Amino acid sequence: MTERVVKPVGRGFLFLDSHPAGCARVVREMAAEVERRTPARRTALVIGSSSGYGLATTIAGLARYGIDGIGICFEKAPTARRTATAGWYRTAETAALAAELGRSWTFVNADAFADTTKDEVLDLVAEQLGGIDHLVYSVAAPRRTDPRTGETYQSVLKAIGAEHTTKSLAFDDGAPVLQEVGIEVATDDEIAQTVKVMGGEDWTRWITALQDRDLLKPGFNTVALTYIGSELTGPLYRQGSIGASKADLEQTALKLAADGVTAMTSVNGAAVTQASSAIPGIGLYVSLLHKVTGLQTPVEQSIALWDQLTGASPFDLDDEGRIRLDRWELNDDVQSAVRAQWESVTQANIAEVADAAWFLTEVRRLYGFDVPGVNYDAETEVDVNWPATS
Numbered sequence: 534m535t536e537r538v539v540k541p542v543g544r545g546f547l548f549l550d551s552h553p554a555g556c557a558r559v560v561r562e563m564a565a566e567v568e569r570r571t572p573a574r575r576t577a578l579v580i581g582s583s584s585g586y587g588l589a590t591t592i593a594g595l596a597r598y599g600i601d602g603i604g605i606c607f608e609k610a611p612t613a614r615r616t617a618t619a620g621w622y623r624t625a626e627t628a629a630l631a632a633e634l635g636r637s638w639t640f641v642n643a644d645a646f647a648d649t650t651k652d653e654v655l656d657l658v659a660e661q662l663g664g665i666d667h668l669v670y671s672v673a674a675p676r677r678t679d680p681r682t683g684e685t686y687q688s689v690l691k692a693i694g695a696e697h698t699t700k701s702l703a704f705d706d707g708a709p710v711l712q713e714v715g716i717e718v719a720t721d722d723e724i725a726q727t728v729k730v731m732g733g734e735d736w737t738r739w740i741t742a743l744q745d746r747d748l749l750k751p752g753f754n755t756v757a758l759t760y761i762g763s764e765l766t767g768p769l770y771r772q773g774s775i776g777a778s779k780a781d782l783e784q785t786a787l788k789l790a791a792d793g794v795t796a797m798t799s800v801n802g803a804a805v806t807q808a809s810s811a812i813p814g815i816g817l818y819v820s821l822l823h824k825v826t827g828l829q830t831p832v833e834q835s836i837a838l839w840d841q842l843t844g845a846s847p848f849d850l851d852d853e854g855r856i857r858l859d860r861w862e863l864n865d866d867v868q869s870a871v872r873a874q875w876e877s878v879t880q881a882n883i884a885e886v887a888d889a890a891w892f893l894t895e896v897r898r899l900y901g902f903d904v905p906g907v908n909y910d911a912e913t914e915v916d917v918n919w920p921a922t923s
């Protein structure tokens with residue numbers, strides 16, 4: 534047991550330590566957003582369950598429909614010098630929540646891309662759940678090793694075709710700083726590697742592995758998360774290397790559907806997550822978006838997703854068969870207001886035009902800081918165990 538005071542130490546939007554009590558409270562706050570429904574008696578596999586949209590999907594499914602499941606994520610244990618990663622602590626609290634609600638959830642801390650992980654998880658699915666009704670694929674990873682070849686691919690955040698610059702938000706001692714950031718052009722190889730990491734290949738491999746062991750229940754459906762976003766972020770995101778991987782993911786859904794699997798992508802709206810805060814321009818964009826309209830939270834969107842996956846609500850699909858949870862973001866009035874603010878923002882007016890302070894708080898909350906009700910001067914237990922099977 535190791536109790537210590539944990540402070541936000543780091544650079545930019547990256548902190549070295551996470552606050553266990555703060556992370557636990559964030560999980561409870563997320564669960565409190567969910568209105569319960571009659572249990573749906575369904576089982577789910579959530580890949581990327583410790584953070585961002587995968588965490589929200591896990592909590593929403595558990596708290597709204599009493600879904601049982603297995604979550605997979607890739608987190609770091611505490612060491613003598615550093616706390617565990619935030620997702621480790623959030624997973625411990627999510628497991629405690631599941632136990633309180635009397636549901637069966639097991640969390641596997643391993644590389645989802647590895648075949649050894651697939652084998653381990655499929656064994657658990659067979660033993661504990663008897664099969665899967667829903668698979669939600671919500672991985673955001675910087676690299677992937679293909680277990681068949683041993684080759685490691687890296688994803689990049691670069692433009693395609695022409696170089697680009699974007700306005701971007703940074704902070705100096707808590708004060709917002711407007712920057713211009715250059716975006717390099719990705720080579721063909723970098724684009725191909727990004728698609729290998731964030732495209733649909735691994736999602737397909739999970740589904741094939743489940744099919745091979747006859748673990749898909751009748752009525753099974755699966756979603757992988759994708760993003761479209763605004764024209765303002767288009768050159769870097771949707772038309773960039775990461776967007777190429779999202780196009781691949783969307784094509785994969787169509788291929789899986791052609792093979793008889795109920796597979797769709799879910800277009801979620803912008804959210805402040807560890808993955809998104811690393812993308813230049815996104816911090817400024819969401820700070821402006823928040824000022825214009827507020828953001829629909831990941832839990833709110835995940836509730837809408839579960840309502841559709843369980844059949845409680847009809848699917849809200851676009852012409853390309855994608856579930857649209859981002860209509861609030863891409864609404865024309867919202868986008869033209871955000872564009873006007875994006876064009877008018879300067880160093881002098883940034884604190885008024887953008888909700889920069891809100892954004893910084895959201896980033897700090899990703900590590901369990903700035904959470905109301907937590908005493909950050911008190912010692913907190915950092916040696917939290919990975920949850921046992923519930």
Ligand SMILES: NC(=O)c1ccc[n+]([C@@H]2O[C@H](COP(=O)([O-])OP(=O)(O)OC[C@H]3O[C@@H](n4cnc5c(N)ncnc54)[C@H](O)[C@@H]3O)[C@@H](O)[C@H]2O)c1
Pocket residue numbers: 580581582583584585586587588605606607608620643644645646670671672673674675758759760761800801802803804805806807808809
């Ligand atoms: N954040 C946004 O604004 C946004 C918007 C729309 C869609 N999305 C999509 O949602 C998905 C999740 O993104 P996020 O922003 O919630 O990310 P995130 O960084 O908050 O979470 C990523 C999750 O993936 C897990 N993970 C990473 N590498 C892994 C590995 N090798 N094996 C197992 N688990 C691994 C992490 O542990 C974590 O649980 C992505 O597909 C992303 O494109 C995000």
